[in-house]
Amino acid sequence: MKIAYKNGTLFTGEHIETGKAILVNDNTIVGLTDEGSIPSDYQISDLEGLQVAPAFIDLQIYGGDGKLFSAELSIEAIEATYRYCLRGGCSRFMLTMATNSMETFLKGIELVKEYWDKGGKGLLGFHMEGPYLNPVKKGAHVEKWIKKPSVEEVSLVLEKGKGALKMMTIAPEVCSDEVIQLLLNSGIIVSAGHSNATYAEAMRGFNMGIPTATHLFNAMSPLQSREPGLVGAIYNHDRVRSSIVGDGIHVDFASLSISKKLMGERLFFITDAVTETSKGDYQHILRGDRYTLPNGTLSGSALTMMESVKNGVKHAGIALEEALRMASTYPGQLIKDQLLAGRIAPGYTAEFVVFNDRFEVVRVIGH
CATH class of the missing domain: 2.30.40.10 (Urease, subunit C, domain 1)
Known part of the structure; x- marks a missing residue:
């Protein structure tokens, strides 16, 4: 038509x-x-x-409307997440699962394939956030599932995930060169996060080809005078992108503003949104404008992508056009091999x- x-x-x-x-x-x-x-x-x-x-693109969201994907593991949970995305102006999303058992990860991958087979819309693929992370920077992740990767297990995950696994967050310092290269060669988007990497360790991963990082500042080694850490490496590597959570809670709006001035088009929005649930390993409780675990640990946002844009404009001094790019054009550049999205062209x-x-x-x- x-x-x-x-x-x-x-x-x-x-x-x-x-x-x-x-x-x-x-x-x-x-x-x-x-x-x-x-x-x-x-x-x-x-x-x-x-x-x-251009409709927005969210590369990190865990569920929506009371259905956390890792707890529900159903087509209905994916559909609920899509509805939540649409209400915030987002038409494409990367369904994300935090560190879990390998059985749960693989079940998630199969459900992504099933959703597509049934004609499901909006879903770009599966984002594995873990289990190959640094427990020192686990954040809200369940430590018992965090592990160091072996070539054998990563090869199995890539084989089982073929076609559906599109993104993985790893801590580069816990991964061998062979593992990082294996992931990069597979064509998935590899992102550095939940990492206590030194500046040198982070730059090693970025120089190998890791193209992006996960939720800038959160669960990563900070920029310090004598050890620039992962944040410093992200700032200083002119090719590396990073997502950021623009709710003013995960990251102060002043830090968002500073990072935008330093990184320009390399910085983009994600929601990092979860949903309320009392099931499974990740029991998220809505406390006002954020989600926490029962112990009070910040565990996810209550953002939509449109709220991210609004916050960028209203609270971080980002021009409207640039805030819109951060929600559409820039994440679209990361998925360009899969889909031409994020521009009206x-x-x-x-x-x-x-x-x-x-x-x-x-x-x-x-x-």
């Missing part, structure tokens, strides 16, 4: 356009045209003067978030 979306303020991922229509054919963007030059064979969809941007998937001046999501198009 050919559809022309008109009468909106468009942010393409590069700049803002007015008086333009987005031409879409079979869920793929054909291009932009003047509103007065829409071809006659296109059906018109009125954007009602609202703002339009020819050839890209036609998925848009429509929102008002109060940062309220009106609808998500193309999901």
